[in-house]
Amino acid sequence: xxxxxxxxxxxxxxxxxxxxxxxxxxxxxxxxxxxxxxxxxxxxxxxxxxxxxxxxxxxxxxxxxxxxxxxxxxxxxxxxxxxxxxxxxxxxxxxxxxxxxxxxxxxxxxxxxxxxxxxxxxxxxxxxxxxxxxxxxxxxxxxxxxxx
Numbered sequence: 001x002x003x004x005x006x007x008x009x010x011x012x013x014x015x016x017x018x019x020x021x022x023x024x025x026x027x028x029x030x031x032x033x034x035x036x037x038x039x040x041x042x043x044x045x046x047x048x049x050x051x052x053x054x055x056x057x058x059x060x061x062x063x064x065x066x067x068x069x070x071x072x073x074x075x076x077x078x079x080x081x082x083x084x085x086x087x088x089x090x091x092x093x094x095x096x097x098x099x100x101x102x103x104x105x106x107x108x109x110x111x112x113x114x115x116x117x118x119x120x121x122x123x124x125x126x127x128x129x130x131x132x133x134x135x136x137x138x139x140x141x142x143x144x145x146x147x148x
Contacts, residue, residue, distance in 0.1 A: 020046040021129040023148035025056060028088055030142035032059075043146065045121075045129055054107045056117060058138075064117045068107035071120075073100050081106075081120045084135045088145045102126045115139045121146055 023043040027033040044055045050070035057063050071078045078099060085094035098104055103123035108116060121134025134146035 020044060021132070021148050023132070023146060025058075025136055025144040025146055027142050028145050030138075031140060032142045041144075043148075045132065045148065047129070050105075054109060054119060056109060056111075056136075058111065058117075062112050062115075064109035064111035064115075066107050066109040068105045068119070068121075071104045071106050077106075078104070081118065081135055081137070084137055084143055085120070087143060088135050089133075097124070098122045119146065 021044070023045060025041040025043055027035075027038045032038055039059060041059075042057045045068070046052050047068065052068055053065065054068045055063065055065045079094065082094040082099070085098055086092065089097075098120075101122040101124075103126040105121055107119045109119060110116060115138060117136050117138050119134060119136040121132045123129065123132050125131040130148050132146070132148040136144040136146050138144075
């Protein structure tokens, strides 16, 4: 019985680490991309299956957070950031890789100072959050590359 008391909390802690994955936002277009060097912001994603949470830390320690959820192949809003994908990853990338992917999700993050961060990402390797890549756009005209 004493063994289980020690093992159970450790197992729960490890399970939490498995589904929380750190990542980065790299400005590729807009005012932040013009800075030398451009800033790199941290992102943390967690979740299981078709939903979870996403947190970002931007300039001055401002935090943004929200829920992410899977995007259905038939969702008419799925392609609303298609041009952003193509500007970050190259012409035709969205149509060839993202649209119709088995693991494609989006999120709208609310930030502390009232701004927003729109995010889309997909998993080239379904089930592996650490393979996620995506794009994000903020209210100040910045376009970001998202990697995990």
